[in-house]
Amino acid sequence: MSSSLLFNVTTFLFLISTILFFAYMASKNSSLGLGASLAAFIGWGVETLAIILRWKESYDMGHGHAPLSNLYESVVFFAWTIILIYGIIELKYKHRIIGAFVLPFALLGMAWAQLGLNSGIEPLVPALQSNWLLYHVITCFLGYAAFAVACAISIMYLIKARSEGENSTSQAGGMISMFPAIRVLDDLNYKSIMIGFPLLTLGIVTGAAWANYAWGTYWSWDPKETWSLIVWFVYAAFLHARITRGWVGKRAAWLSIIGFAATIFCYIGVNLFLSGLHSYGGGR
Amino acid sequence: MSTKKRTLTESLWDFFCSLKLSISLLIGLAVTSIIGTVIPQGNIPPEYLQTISEAKFRLYQSLSFFDMYHSWWFMLLLYLLTVNLVACSIKRLPHVWKMVTEPALVLDESLEKSLSLTYDFKASSSELDKLKGFLKAEIGEPVLSERDGVFHLFAQKNPWCRLGVYVVHLSVIVIFIGALIGSFFGYKAFVNIVEGTYIDTVFTAKDSPIKLDFGVHCEKFSVEYYKTGAPKEFKSILTILENGQPVKGFTRIPVIVNDPLTYKGITFYQSSYGQSGDGAVYHFNVALRIGGGSTNFNIKKGERVTLSGGATLELLESTQDVRQYMPEFSGPAAKVSLVMPGKSPESFIVFKNHPEIEEQRRGELVIQYAGADEKLYTGLQVAKDPGVWVVWFGCTLMVIGIGMAFFMSHQRTWIRLGNGRATLAGTANKNPAAFERKFEEMVEKLKTL
Numbered sequence: 001m002s003s004s005l006l007f008n009v010t011t012f013l014f015l016i017s018t019i020l021f022f023a024y025m026a027s028k029n030s031s032l033g034l035g036a037s038l039a040a041f042i043g044w045g046v047e048t049l050a051i052i053l054r055w056k057e058s059y060d061m062g063h064g065h066a067p068l069s070n071l072y073e074s075v076v077f078f079a080w081t082i083i084l085i086y087g088i089i090e091l092k093y094k095h096r097i098i099g100a101f102v103l104p105f106a107l108l109g110m111a112w113a114q115l116g117l118n119s120g121i122e123p124l125v126p127a128l129q130s131n132w133l134l135y136h137v138i139t140c141f142l143g144y145a146a147f148a149v150a151c152a153i154s155i156m157y158l159i160k161a162r163s164e165g166e167n168s169t170s171q172a173g174g175m176i177s178m179f180p181a182i183r184v185l186d187d188l189n190y191k192s193i194m195i196g197f198p199l200l201t202l203g204i205v206t207g208a209a210w211a212n213y214a215w216g217t218y219w220s221w222d223p224k225e226t227w228s229l230i231v232w233f234v235y236a237a238f239l240h241a242r243i244t245r246g247w248v249g250k251r252a253a254w255l256s257i258i259g260f261a262a263t264i265f266c267y268i269g270v271n272l273f274l275s276g277l278h279s280y281g282g283g284r
Numbered sequence: 285m286s287t288k289k290r291t292l293t294e295s296l297w298d299f300f301c302s303l304k305l306s307i308s309l310l311i312g313l314a315v316t317s318i319i320g321t322v323i324p325q326g327n328i329p330p331e332y333l334q335t336i337s338e339a340k341f342r343l344y345q346s347l348s349f350f351d352m353y354h355s356w357w358f359m360l361l362l363y364l365l366t367v368n369l370v371a372c373s374i375k376r377l378p379h380v381w382k383m384v385t386e387p388a389l390v391l392d393e394s395l396e397k398s399l400s401l402t403y404d405f406k407a408s409s410s411e412l413d414k415l416k417g418f419l420k421a422e423i424g425e426p427v428l429s430e431r432d433g434v435f436h437l438f439a440q441k442n443p444w445c446r447l448g449v450y451v452v453h454l455s456v457i458v459i460f461i462g463a464l465i466g467s468f469f470g471y472k473a474f475v476n477i478v479e480g481t482y483i484d485t486v487f488t489a490k491d492s493p494i495k496l497d498f499g500v501h502c503e504k505f506s507v508e509y510y511k512t513g514a515p516k517e518f519k520s521i522l523t524i525l526e527n528g529q530p531v532k533g534f535t536r537i538p539v540i541v542n543d544p545l546t547y548k549g550i551t552f553y554q555s556s557y558g559q560s561g562d563g564a565v566y567h568f569n570v571a572l573r574i575g576g577g578s579t580n581f582n583i584k585k586g587e588r589v590t591l592s593g594g595a596t597l598e599l600l601e602s603t604q605d606v607r608q609y610m611p612e613f614s615g616p617a618a619k620v621s622l623v624m625p626g627k628s629p630e631s632f633i634v635f636k637n638h639p640e641i642e643e644q645r646r647g648e649l650v651i652q653y654a655g656a657d658e659k660l661y662t663g664l665q666v667a668k669d670p671g672v673w674v675v676w677f678g679c680t681l682m683v684i685g686i687g688m689a690f691f692m693s694h695q696r697t698w699i700r701l702g703n704g705r706a707t708l709a710g711t712a713n714k715n716p717a718a719f720e721r722k723f724e725e726m727v728e729k730l731k732t733l
């Protein structure tokens with residue numbers, strides 16, 4: 001069995017889960033919801049195995065390293081962290097329906113990785129040969145995943161708030177009635193960011209520590225660094241906005257969505273559109 | 285006049301204490317930071333300059349867009365943030381400090397009204413000790429006070445976590461201080477050392493020399509490759525010299541990417557390498573393909589030698605390890621151009637480790653490459669930053685502070701006991717849902733106490 005087969009199984013299970021979540025939303029049949037969650041969690045388990053297997057495969061090829069070294073591996077890992085954070089929030093707060101908005105993110109990631117990215121296992125260029133890579137990438141991506149979940153929740157918030165505003169009784173309104181109350185969504189948005197913000201902070205700190213260790217400067221205003229700081233500023237603004245009155249609800253939801261858009265730009269856009277030290281795989 | 289002045293100071297103070305200012309500054313920093321990720325910073329590549337008009341260039345220059353993170357207006361935003369942070373903390377900290385150090389011990393009517401979690405039950409004053417033990421087990425050591433014949437018990441958990449936010453804010457300032465120390469008392473520089481030589485001067489980005497009070501000797505530089513031809517390791521062997529003598533413990537230290545060498549607060553990082561062109565001599569050997577009779581000869585780069593029989597040979601390129609260009613081969617290789625008398629030049633590659641390749645080439649002469657006593661230089665990044673420990677201290681504070689602020693909750697509970705009745709009341713500053721569950725559990729336990 002190869003890791004790439006398992007990654008395909010994962011992608012398939014995330015697809016099944018997404019479809020079941022939509023069916024659950026349309027039908028309100030709770031066993032569909034249970035099936036959707038199970039498919040997501042089994043997919044996550046399979047993906048865990050796949051990642052471990054890929055790790056082992058890299059050792060078999062003679063240049064063993066953690067599977068976190070290029071765009072393909074990071075996208076796959078991102079999908080894994082998204083389901084992990086979603087799982088924690090579902091188990092803790094029991095609002096399964098959030099999965100309908102989170103799973104598409106994970107599915108999109110896996111599908112892109114499997115169909116569009118080079119999945120070859122390559123040896124590590126000297127710049128990446130450090131344990132700091134592990135700490136840095138893991139903390140950053142867990143943070144990003146929490147922001148992805150917060151963004152999904154914010155989208156639900158905006159949909160729900162709008163439908164309540166219109167006071168509609170259409171079919172869509174029927175689906176939306178399954179969403180948690182907007183007060184709960186607002187709170188969950190905040191809670192997800194409370195998970196993501198400390199992790200992003202740790203990610204930036206470990207990145208700075210690594211840069212200092214490898215290059216002698218903890219901060220060089222490289223585009224990737226700067227964008228991670230931009231993301232950090234946006235969520236810091238979000239946290240402070242909550243303390244002042246009038247910034248809960250819609251505006252908080254928008255800030256969370258903008259924050260996630262900045263996160264995605266930091267992760268992918270910077271590599272595509274801007275140049276710098278971080279262009280994955282290119283080394284320094 | 286004086287009252288007017290006071291109101292001005294007051295309104296200035298209010299301005300700097302406002303959270304709206306903080307949010308605007310944070311968003312402002314986020315938005316302006318984008319500029320420097322789109323416009324190149326520092327040394328601007330000439331290709332970029334050709335893509336923008338003269339007027340745009342002058343505009344960018346006047347706004348310091350080419351070095352925006354050190355521009356006066358970006359610094360101003362950072363200083364405003366600092367002032368805002370300090371002002372806000374000065375305004376709020378005393379109140380929070382008081383809440384931590386002088387908690388309300390008595391559950392009076394106004395306090396009770398402000399709390400959403402309360403529970404009334406029957407209890408006689410003889411049960412005081414039992415209730416004390418209960419609070420101690422559930423929350424923490426209770427404080428007893430008596431007012432008008434009524435007993436008040438107060439117990440709390442994690443009061444210090446209220447200071448978490450201020451630890452975070454302090455950490456931001458500590459990090460700024462660390463960065464300032466680094467920029468005033470440290471430097472970033474660069475130096476190339478040719479194998480077998482030493483240096484005692486490094487150069488900053490503006491090419492100004494900095495003299496070290498010790499020397500750095502580079503014994504050897506080497507590159508290792510993966511089978512695929514991708515580089516695996518860049519390694520310099522360095523020795524620190526004091527008065528020309530090697531320093532014990534700093535002799536023949538391998539320095540690779542991600543594993544630097546620090547001496548007297550100055551750190552050397554493996555950064556680049558190259559061939560030190562001057563004076564390298566390349567060794568070749570020539571023989572007739574039929575008849576043999578080999579001769580050794582030396583050549584320098586760019587030089588043309590005439591071989592017996594009138595052929596001329598020129599060395600075009602050479603490498604210490606060909607694997608990076610041709611993964612199927614390894615070892616030193618040279619690209620040469622050979623001109624046989626009356627023929628047009630032909631160029632080909634000869635490999636030190638693969639003489640059979642040359643033997644298979646057609647032509648009258650067999651040229652073999654025997655390697656070079658060519659020297660490499662190692663390029664080292666040099667940094668001195670006495671502020672870096674302050675920065676790490678600030679980062680640690682920040683992580684601890686965020687942990688305190690987000691994941692710990694200041695829980696306060698009171699029990700008022702008198703006139704045959706008791707009231708349990710409680711509140712928490714974070715995670716109200718979790719505290720509500722805990723409060724309900726406490727109520728259940730009280731029922732069976």
Ligand code: HEM
Pocket residue numbers: 236239240242243302303305306307309364365366368369370372376449452453456686689
């Ligand atoms: C412009 C500068 C800033 C000012 C004036 C400011 C002010 C404040 C104030 C007044 C609070 C509320 C404290 C309370 O609840 O009593 C707060 C909370 C907080 N601040 Fe700041 N802050 C600033 C910058 C920052 C920055 C750069 C960070 C970066 C990590 C930060 C992190 C936090 C956190 C984590 C909280 C707690 C939020 C929560 O409990 O949800 N602050 N800040």
